[in-house]
Amino acid sequence: MSINRVGKQTISVNGVPIRLTDERWEHIIDGHADLANYRDDVLDVVQHPDEVRFGYGGALIALRGYGKQRYLAVIYKEISVDDGFIITARFAHKKPGGKILWRKH
Helix, strand or coil: CEEECCEEEEECCCCCEEEEEHHHHHHHHHHCHHHCCCHHHHHHHHHCCCEEEECHHHCEEEEEECCCCCEEEEEEEEEECCEEEEEEEEEECCCCCCCEEEECC
């Protein structure tokens, strides 16, 4: 993960750079205050998820288990092979629907 002037960046399982701007991070924690101390975790889940599922409108959902019944879900979009961005993130008590694109072995 790297820091740049627009926030932070990570790499998806598809090798696409995914950015998390400061503006987007503020939006995420405004709606999900429980994530305030998890910015690096959000980026890490995109790079090292347990699985990635297809979401709505071309979005992808990276998931990682946190404890027995909780998941960190990060919704992001890959615009091209060179660019993508995080849309939102949240803790969930069950996995979202959607076809599995990638699963950790």
